[in-house]
Amino acid sequence: MENHAHADTHDMADHAHAHPHEHPKLSFIEKYVFSMDHKVISKQFLFTAMFMALAAAIMSTLFRMQLGWPGHNFAVMHYFLGDKWYKGGLLDPNMYLGLVTIHGTIMVFFLLTGGLSGTFANLLIPLQVGARDMASPMLNMLSYWFFLIASIIMMISLYCETGPAAAGWTIYPPLSALPQAMDGSKLGMTLWLASISLFVVSSLLGGLNYIVTVLNLRTVGMKMTRLPLTIWALLITAVLGVLSFPVLFGAAILLIFDRSFGTSFYLSDIYINGTALSQTGGSPVLFEHLFWFLGHPEVYIVIMPAFGIISEIMSVHARKPIFGYRAMIGSMLAIAFLAFIVWGHHMFVSGMNPFLGSVFVFTTLLIAIPSAIKAFNYITTLWKGNIIFNPQMLFVIGAVSTFISGGLTGIILADSALDVAVHGTYFVVAHFHIVMGLSAVLAMFGGVYHWFPKMFGRYMNKKMGYWHFWTTFICAYGVFLPMHFIGLAGVPRRYFNNDIYPAFEKLQHLNVIISVFAIVGVLAQFIFFINFFYSVFKGPKSEQNPWNSNTLEWTTPIMPGHGNWEGPLPVVHRWAYDYSKPGKDVDFIPQTVPMEEGEMDEGEHV
Amino acid sequence: MIKLLVYVAIALAIILIFQLMRIYQLSAEVKGKHVGKADDKDNRSQGLMMLIFVLALFGALIWCLYDVRGKLLPPAASDVGVTSDNVFFFNWVIIFIVFFITTFMLFYFPYKYKKQKDTKAFFFPHNDKLELIWTVVPSIALAVIIIYGLSLWGKMTGTPDPKAVKIQIYAKQYDFTARYAGTDNELGKTDYRLIDDGAGNVVGMDSTDKAGWDDIITKGDIHIPVNTPILFECNAREVMHGVFFPHFRDQINCVPGITTEVHFTATITTDSMKMITKDSNFYYLLICNRVCGPGHYTMAQHVVVDSPDEYKAWLAKQHPYYERKTQGKLTASK
Numbered sequence: 001m002e003n004h005a006h007a008d009t010h011d012m013a014d015h016a017h018a019h020p021h022e023h024p025k026l027s028f029i030e031k032y033v034f035s036m037d038h039k040v041i042s043k044q045f046l047f048t049a050m051f052m053a054l055a056a057a058i059m060s061t062l063f064r065m066q067l068g069w070p071g072h073n074f075a076v077m078h079y080f081l082g083d084k085w086y087k088g089g090l091l092d093p094n095m096y097l098g099l100v101t102i103h104g105t106i107m108v109f110f111l112l113t114g115g116l117s118g119t120f121a122n123l124l125i126p127l128q129v130g131a132r133d134m135a136s137p138m139l140n141m142l143s144y145w146f147f148l149i150a151s152i153i154m155m156i157s158l159y160c161e162t163g164p165a166a167a168g169w170t171i172y173p174p175l176s177a178l179p180q181a182m183d184g185s186k187l188g189m190t191l192w193l194a195s196i197s198l199f200v201v202s203s204l205l206g207g208l209n210y211i212v213t214v215l216n217l218r219t220v221g222m223k224m225t226r227l228p229l230t231i232w233a234l235l236i237t238a239v240l241g242v243l244s245f246p247v248l249f250g251a252a253i254l255l256i257f258d259r260s261f262g263t264s265f266y267l268s269d270i271y272i273n274g275t276a277l278s279q280t281g282g283s284p285v286l287f288e289h290l291f292w293f294l295g296h297p298e299v300y301i302v303i304m305p306a307f308g309i310i311s312e313i314m315s316v317h318a319r320k321p322i323f324g325y326r327a328m329i330g331s332m333l334a335i336a337f338l339a340f341i342v343w344g345h346h347m348f349v350s351g352m353n354p355f356l357g358s359v360f361v362f363t364t365l366l367i368a369i370p371s372a373i374k375a376f377n378y379i380t381t382l383w384k385g386n387i388i389f390n391p392q393m394l395f396v397i398g399a400v401s402t403f404i405s406g407g408l409t410g411i412i413l414a415d416s417a418l419d420v421a422v423h424g425t426y427f428v429v430a431h432f433h434i435v436m437g438l439s440a441v442l443a444m445f446g447g448v449y450h451w452f453p454k455m456f457g458r459y460m461n462k463k464m465g466y467w468h469f470w471t472t473f474i475c476a477y478g479v480f481l482p483m484h485f486i487g488l489a490g491v492p493r494r495y496f497n498n499d500i501y502p503a504f505e506k507l508q509h510l511n512v513i514i515s516v517f518a519i520v521g522v523l524a525q526f527i528f529f530i531n532f533f534y535s536v537f538k539g540p541k542s543e544q545n546p547w548n549s550n551t552l553e554w555t556t557p558i559m560p561g562h563g564n565w566e567g568p569l570p571v572v573h574r575w576a577y578d579y580s581k582p583g584k585d586v587d588f589i590p591q592t593v594p595m596e597e598g599e600m601d602e603g604e605h606v
Numbered sequence: 607m608i609k610l611l612v613y614v615a616i617a618l619a620i621i622l623i624f625q626l627m628r629i630y631q632l633s634a635e636v637k638g639k640h641v642g643k644a645d646d647k648d649n650r651s652q653g654l655m656m657l658i659f660v661l662a663l664f665g666a667l668i669w670c671l672y673d674v675r676g677k678l679l680p681p682a683a684s685d686v687g688v689t690s691d692n693v694f695f696f697n698w699v700i701i702f703i704v705f706f707i708t709t710f711m712l713f714y715f716p717y718k719y720k721k722q723k724d725t726k727a728f729f730f731p732h733n734d735k736l737e738l739i740w741t742v743v744p745s746i747a748l749a750v751i752i753i754y755g756l757s758l759w760g761k762m763t764g765t766p767d768p769k770a771v772k773i774q775i776y777a778k779q780y781d782f783t784a785r786y787a788g789t790d791n792e793l794g795k796t797d798y799r800l801i802d803d804g805a806g807n808v809v810g811m812d813s814t815d816k817a818g819w820d821d822i823i824t825k826g827d828i829h830i831p832v833n834t835p836i837l838f839e840c841n842a843r844e845v846m847h848g849v850f851f852p853h854f855r856d857q858i859n860c861v862p863g864i865t866t867e868v869h870f871t872a873t874i875t876t877d878s879m880k881m882i883t884k885d886s887n888f889y890y891l892l893i894c895n896r897v898c899g900p901g902h903y904t905m906a907q908h909v910v911v912d913s914p915d916e917y918k919a920w921l922a923k924q925h926p927y928y929e930r931k932t933q934g935k936l937t938a939s940k
Contacts, residue, residue: 093900168897174862175845175898181779182899268863269798271810272844276799284846284861319721321731349848349857351866354763358756365748372744373737375708380736382715384728389652389720390644397656397716404708408701411748415697415755417762421690421855424848424895459642461627466652473659481666485674490852492895495903502887506677510670530620534627540635540642580727587727602731 026562034145036137037562041144042122043455046448048144049115050529052151056106057522059099066091068515070497085163093496094183097166100494101184102158104169105192109199110154112302112440114147117203117241120305120447121210121234123455127553128228130219130570132563135212139205146202150195157191165192168494170295173266173287177258180273190259193252200249203241210238219552221572226591226601228551228576229322232329233308236336237301243340244297251290258282288350292343299436300339303403306443307332307374310396312576313450314378316549317393318385319587321577321602324377331370338367348416349423357416364414368407375404386580386587390547391465395446398473399439406435409484427487430480438476445472445528452532453546457559458539464531468524475521482510548588550576555592574601646722653720660713664706679852680883683890683911684870686762687855693758700747762856766869767835773828775840775892776809777847777860780901782892783808786822788926793839794818801843809841811927822924827908828892830872831917837869848895851909853879859896872911879911 035041058080065074073089085095122140126133134140157164166184167176171192179186214235218227227235254265264279266287271277307328315322322328344352344360378400387393409431412418422428445468452460491504498504545554552572556564570592578589595601634641644652682691719725774785774793787793794815801810811818830836840849842860849868850857858868880888894905912920 093903097897097900097902166900172846172896178845181845270844270862271798271801274803276801280863283863285864318719319727321729323730324732324737326732327737349859351859351861351864354759357763358759361756361759362752365752368748369741369744373741376740377737379708379711379715380730380733382712382719384730385715385719386721386725386727387649387653387716387719388644389649389716393644393716394652397712401709401712404712405705408705411701411751412694412697415693415751415759417686417690417755417758418694418697420762420857421687421694421852423857424850453642459640461631461641462644462648463630463641464627466648470655470659477663477666481663482670485670485678489674489678490850490891490893492848492850492893494897496900497903500904500906501891501893503891507674510674530623530627534624538624538628538631540631540640542642546643577731580729582729 034141036133036141038122038126038134038137038140039455039560041140042119044144045115045118045122045147046455048148048151049111049119050532052106052110052155053115054525054529055155056103056111057525059103059106061519061522062091063096063099063103064515064518066096066496068512070499091496092163094163094166096496097168097182097494098158098164098184098188101166101169101171101192102154102164105165105196106154107437108169108298108302109196110147110151112437112444113203113241113298114151114199116302116305116440116444117210117234117237118144118147118206119444120230120309120451121206121238123451124230124553125210125213125234126217127454127556127560127564128231128551128576129214129217129222130552130565130572131213131217132565132569134209135217136209139209143202143206143209146198146205150199150202153191153195153198157188157195160186160188160191162186162188164188170291171255172291173255173258173284174270177255177266178270178272179259190256193256193259197249197252200245200252203245207238207241207245210234211242214238219569219572222591223572225326226572226575228308229311229325229328229332230305230308230551232332233304233306233311236332237304240297240301240304240336240339244294244301247290248294251287251294254290255287285347285350285352288347289343292346293340295346296343297336297339299432300335302436302440304332304336306399306403306440309443309447309450310378310399312549312551313392313396313446314381314400315577315579316450316547317388317390317396318381319388319579320381320385321579322377323380324373325575325577325602327373328377331373334370335367338363338370342367345414345416345419348419354416361414361416365411368411368414371403371407375400375407390449391460391462391469392446392449394466394469394473395442395449398469398476399442399446402434402438402442402476406431406433406439410435422487422490424492425487426483426491426493429493430483430487433483434476434480438480442473442476445469448532450547451553452535452539453542453558454553454556456536456539457542458535459542459546460535460539461531464527468527468531471524471527472521475517475524478517479514479521482514486510486514545590548586550578550588550590552591555590577602649720649722653717656713657717660710663709680879680888681874682853682855683874683879684851684854684856684872686758686870687853688873689758689761690855693754696754697751700751762870766837766867770835770837770869771831772837772839773830774809775828775838775849775860776843777840777849777894777898777905778808778843779845779899780894780905782828782849782894782905782907784824784828784907785809785927786824786921786924788820788822790817790820792817794821796841798843806927813928819928820926821928822921823927824924827910829910829912829917829920831914832872832875832911834914835869835871837867840866840868845898846896847898847905848893850893850895851891852893853890853909857895875911875913875916877913 078086085092162183165188175181257263264282266284267279267282311322342364345364572591573594580587631641682688772787776783794817795812796810797812798810840860842862847860858866890909892907892909
């Protein structure tokens with residue numbers, strides 16, 4: 001950093017206040033550990049999330065082994081679970097539920113919320129709006145450290161004598177509230193609640209920062225209607241998180257009170273282990289309302305950043321403007337609004353008033369309209385494009401495919417009368433993994449391949465990227481396509497085995513197919529890990545603008561220092577999607593290029 | 607020791623892969639190729655893969671449909687279930703049409719419009735007419751889906767037939783108990799503080815409520831009469847449980863502290879269903895569908911749909927709880 005500190009002294013005067021080289025020399029700890037640089041924090045989020053995701057993926061292979069070949073003795077299971085949980089070659093049902101619960105918790109919160117938003121909001125918001133850093137780098141740093149502490153506590157809970165939390169990732173009380181009800185509701189549940197409470201703190205610190213940065217620190221000329229869709233998506237995600245996560249926090253605090261201090265927010269008329277508890281007047285349905293008031297916006301918190309990443313990568317690689325920029329923003333806003341009034345569709349069987357159920361059917365199916373608009377706009381963006389198949393393009397096309405497939409089965413689940421026939425079965429598991437899990441994960445991979453040159457100044461290997469994509473994508477459909485049919489046969493999720501249900505055994509061969517695809521799919525991720533870590537150190541060096549993109553992050557130096565731009569901040573003159581504009585020599589026009597006489601700004605189109 | 611060797615082997619394998627990647631990268635550089643950015647050859651091969659994939663995906667879907675025929679649930683065995691299957695079918699038709707069209711376009715366009723030498727993209731930032739079409743058409747389709755679905759929902763959750771046979775389903779870790787309302791078709795009051803498993807008072811019946819004096823508590827198979835409206839009143843003892851009748855296409859949670867209801871009319875007796883499915887071991891299931899602890903997966907009960915005569919005969923053999931357990935005391939209190 002310091003070697004060109006005096007290279008451009010002649011124009012130092014006009015921007016010295018913001019010049020990155022004016023920073024005092026930072027120690028290693030300040031620069032890489034307790035860093036306040038958004039780019040370093042972004043990498044910290046990415047590495048932590050990658051580790052957590054790997055752990056959660058291994059958990060999924062373990063319970064898939066149990067479901068594919070119940071009772072079969074696997075040495076690898078014994079390696080991970082030891083004598084205590086894998087006694088005599090038999091998985092402990094408590095641990096089975098524990099694995100399912102922690103897999104879900106990590107994937108939803110730690111990978112797809114913390115990891116996805118944490119990585120890309122931190123990396124892209126300052127770089128794409130043209131800011132030197134986040135509005136509050138200090139809060140940003142704290143956001144990561146709360147995330148890390150939450151992650152550590154969650155991992156520690158796996159090592160409890162009584163096992164990790166095991167009531168499912170939705171932790172419905174009274175099961176989660178009563179330590180007498182199951183081992184997983186003892187210390188494991190306490191740690192789960194502690195971890196998630198800290199996670200909420202992290203999410204709020206991050207979210208508030210993202211919102212303020214997007215609204216206040218846009219560079220000159222960066223009107224809201226010129227923002228790349230990534231930033232719109234991350235902004236809306238942050239708003240959703242800030243409005244909904246506190247409700248989860250409240251729900252968790254009340255649950256902590258019920259568990260530890262004898263209150264009865266969620267408990268009433270309970271008789272357990274020969275004792276009638278004194279708690280009365282509470283309602284477990286209250287918890288469901290509170291949980292899903294976060295829980296449903298949460299799935300959009302997961303999918304919105306994916307929308308943003310898909311839009312950006314697809315437009316760059318199709319060499320075409322994203323189709324319907326305004327409609328994309330409008331549909332994201334509509335989805336965000338509706339996200340808050342659909343939570344009841346998780347509760348059609350909860351005993352909630354059926355009329356309320358019908359209202360939720362209506363609002364839920366309304367969400368299909370903006371979702372359909374997005375899907376059609378993506379397809380139209382591809383139409384008559386000039387498509388370059390870098391690995392990230394494959395991933396985002398895959399993400400749109402899973403979003404369509406999973407979104408369509410959502411029509412069944414949104415319809416309360418049909419939901420009661422498949423609620424809580426593998427049909428639901430298949431649906432949400434495809435529409436939310438896979439779409440977001442595939443988009444996240446796409447994002448990593450796309451912005452890897454910005455993060456590490458190098459390229460990832462494309463051939464390995466292709467192998468990674470096709471194995472992951474084929475395995476993803478291999479797992480979740482047959483799973484729908486298991487659900488349609490009425491098989492409930494979270495069953496340890498189907499020994500006493502001969503009718504379900506008829507589909508056991510599908511369970512074997514699913515498990516094989518799941519295990520191969522997880523192993524395929526090592527292609528990614530190897531490619532990733534190799535390329536960080538040895539990959540071919542990146543150019544200034546490797547994908548010929550219009551957005552501002554590619555106007556910074558290849559490895560930007562703290563402060564991002566060496567000279568003054570860039571000035572924006574146009575929207576981010578002028579690809580293949582007629583009458584131009586090159587097929588991209590960066591946002592910093594001034595408009596020519598008589599040129600139309602497409603972002604301004606109403 | 608073996609573990610250590612495995613770790614060493616893994617470490618060596620990773621180093622080997624890194625070295626191979628390095629060699630590949632260097633040789634590519636010599637040939638003037640880029641290992642990080644796609645060229646026309648990649649665009650051709652990956653574009654073709656897109657087309658192959660979408661055809662394979664459709665093939666896999668058709669194979670799945672072929673493979674599971676006859677292995678899914680048999681025809682619905684309740685009044686609401688029959689309508690439910692119709693609504694399902696209607697929705698499936700729409701879903702499949704949309705799925706095949708959009709998914710094909712999504713993978714075909716990348717194949718067709720891959721970048722090659724001299725190809726150009728068409729600048730097409732928006733089109734109001736197109737956007738209007740794919741806002742309005744889904745809206746209309748969804749309106750139909752909503753109306754069709756909600757009409758069934760109203761029937762499912764509307765006021766039950768006042769003459770419906772009342773049966774309590776009482777769920778606890780890890781079994782179901784049924785309580786029949788007896789001749790007055792009125793379930794007696796219960797109180798969780800009166801539960802006494804030793805005395806057989808599993809549900810906590812309150813002996814001061816006369817309505818409960820003829821209530822029958824049964825263990826084992828739950829019998830219901832065919833073509834008769836049934837109203838299940840569901841309760842849970844300690845944690846939430848689920849009452850899920852896959853064959854009747856209906857479901858509700860059992861929640862400690864409140865009573866939930868589910869009602870339908872079974873339309874096919876167990877014996878007839880055995881004929882329909884050509885399976886002499888067929889039985890209807892009541893299963894728990896809300897995770898309730900490590901024994902969750904064992905929590906199930908057979909349901910027997912009887913003809914009216916069979917049901918009467920079965921019921922006549924059952925004895926009210928109080929007659930069975932505390933006959934002497936009760937007669938005294940009368």
